Amino acid sequence: MPAVILKERQASITRGGAGSGAGSGAGGGGCGLGGAAGTGQGQPSGAGIACEQASVAGSVSQRACVFCGARVVLNPITDAFHIVHGPIGCASYTWDIRGSMSSSGELYRHSFSTDMGETDVVFGGERKLARAIDEAVAAHHPPLIFVYATCIAGVIGDDVAAVCKAAEQRHQIRCIPVQAPGFSGHKAIGYRLAGDALMRLFGGQACPREKAHGINFLGDFNLAGEQWIIRNYLKELGIEVLTGITGDSRYETLMRAPQAALNIVQCAGSMHNLARRMHDELGIPWISVSFYGVEDTADSLLRLAEAYGGAQAAARARALCHRERERLAPVLKRYRRRLGGRRAAIYVGGGFKAISLIRQFRELGMETVMVGTQTGRPEDYEVIRSIVSPDCVVLDDANPAELERFMIEGGADILVGGVKERPLAYKLGVAFCDHNHERKHPLAGFVGVQNFAEEINASMNSPVWSYV
Ligand code: SF4
Numbered sequence: 028m029p030a031v032i033l034k035e036r037q038a039s040i041t042r043g044g045a046g047s048g049a050g051s052g053a054g055g056g057g058c059g060l061g062g063a064a065g066t067g068q069g070q071p072s073g074a075g076i077a078c079e080q081a082s083v084a085g086s087v088s089q090r091a092c093v094f095c096g097a098r099v100v101l102n103p104i105t106d107a108f109h110i111v112h113g114p115i116g117c118a119s120y121t122w123d124i125r126g127s128m129s130s131s132g133e134l135y136r137h138s139f140s141t142d143m144g145e146t147d148v149v150f151g152g153e154r155k156l157a158r159a160i161d162e163a164v165a166a167h168h169p170p171l172i173f174v175y176a177t178c179i180a181g182v183i184g185d186d187v188a189a190v191c192k193a194a195e196q197r198h199q200i201r202c203i204p205v206q207a208p209g210f211s212g213h214k215a216i217g218y219r220l221a222g223d224a225l226m227r228l229f230g231g232q233a234c235p236r237e238k239a240h241g242i243n244f245l246g247d248f249n250l251a252g253e254q255w256i257i258r259n260y261l262k263e264l265g266i267e268v269l270t271g272i273t274g275d276s277r278y279e280t281l282m283r284a285p286q287a288a289l290n291i292v293q294c295a296g297s298m299h300n301l302a303r304r305m306h307d308e309l310g311i312p313w314i315s316v317s318f319y320g321v322e323d324t325a326d327s328l329l330r331l332a333e334a335y336g337g338a339q340a341a342a343r344a345r346a347l348c349h350r351e352r353e354r355l356a357p358v359l360k361r362y363r364r365r366l367g368g369r370r371a372a373i374y375v376g377g378g379f380k381a382i383s384l385i386r387q388f389r390e391l392g393m394e395t396v397m398v399g400t401q402t403g404r405p406e407d408y409e410v411i412r413s414i415v416s417p418d419c420v421v422l423d424d425a426n427p428a429e430l431e432r433f434m435i436e437g438g439a440d441i442l443v444g445g446v447k448e449r450p451l452a453y454k455l456g457v458a459f460c461d462h463n464h465e466r467k468h469p470l471a472g473f474v475g476v477q478n479f480a481e482e483i484n485a486s487m488n489s490p491v492w493s494y495v
Contacts, residue, residue: 096217181208378407
């Protein structure tokens with residue numbers, strides 16, 4: 028008996044092996060995500076799968092809504108005050124399900140809502156929102172407030188931008204509106220809105236390029252302290268990080284972002300628009316990186332060192348990667364003996380992670396039989412298709428029934444996904460690895476390679492499966 032009955036076809040589906048193999052981009056190497064710094068040149072054409080489209084009405088997409096997309100990007104700003112202007116249910120997207128770590132304040136871990144009710148729907152919620160902002164300033168003195176307009180505020184047409192503008196003048200702090208009603212698209216639209224909100228925060232003043240220095244780390248949210256691991260590597264290379272965007276960032280560090288000489292972009296799905304705007308409007312070039320798996324971590328460090336740090340940094344990067352590869356070789360050999368020949372299914376938020384996971388499973392001797400994302404871009408899918416076997420099912424914006432069907436067809440032994448995919452795996456008696464924002468242990472960098480292998484092994488070779 029299937030866990031979910033398929034009524035409508037939701038996902039766009041294709042199979043592997045049809046890509047152009049153009050995934051290395053102008054940056055070269057194994058990452059498969061990198062374009063030339065600044066322009067994204069060298070990206071594959073992206074033909075072959077329908078993605079970045081609205082979900083089918085009536086089908087239960089695994090995607091979250093526009094507001095969720097905006098909130099997950101902005102929430103890791105640790106001293107910001109986030110007010111959800113809508114009914115209380117929207118406010119359930121909180122730090123508790125997005126466990127980014129902070130080295131300073133903890134204000135961002137709270138969730139605030141105007142809790143709109145029937146009276147607000149009839150008479151409007153603007154005065155209530157203004158009062159909420161005044162209360163927040165009086166009680167917490169935040170340097171920065173984000174106000175998210177969710178579905179109800181969007182339907183009744185509250186002028187959230189005007190309320191925020193008045194609040195900025197009243198309190199002399201930044202108060203940024205994020206018009207993100209869930210009905211206005213899908214999660215990736217929320218990513219774009221979050222990037223636009225950050226650009227409003229930065230202002231349009233470009234730093235003279237001769238004074239530019241350091242890098243910004245876009246698309247890392249410091250889950251389980253992963254950004255700190257990567258920052259340590261970069262410190263060893265002699266590369267200064269001005270700010271994470273938005274992992275472990277603060278108002279003060281974010282405002283340094285326009286001074287950067289280079290942006291590195293990990294989660295391109297959430298940050299591509301911001302990277303493009305920072306290039307076009309502030310003159311900051313960017314390269315794509317991924318710090319998941321041995322292959323992609325080493326490739327990203329080497330390309331970053333060459334793009335920014337020069338010969339000395341490149342030499343240090345080679346030494347660091349050699350040291351870590353040596354350390355990990357016996358670990359991976361041990362796990363390959365236990366995992367080699369098994370089959371993996373992947374369903375994650377964005378394309379960069381799916382690409383790195385396919386390579387990580389290959390490092391463990393495993394084959395990927397199904398891979399999909401919620402918000403992958405055409406160029407991501409072309410890279411994916413070029414690195415999986417012809418039988419591997421590649422799908423965009425799937426529903427649970429489709430995931431179930433292709434996992435069964437492919438004979439998957441483990442599913443990598445997030446909180447919404449976990450019950451599906453367990454109902455099928457299949458092992459599961461949480462690679463989403465809820466995870467509490469780092470999977471990035473060389474440290475994460477070992478953690479990942481240990482978790483995959485512990486889940487797949489657990490004795491519990493013999494009782495299912
Ligand atoms: S779909 Fe609308 S009501 Fe539901 S969580 Fe998103 S913004 Fe809130």
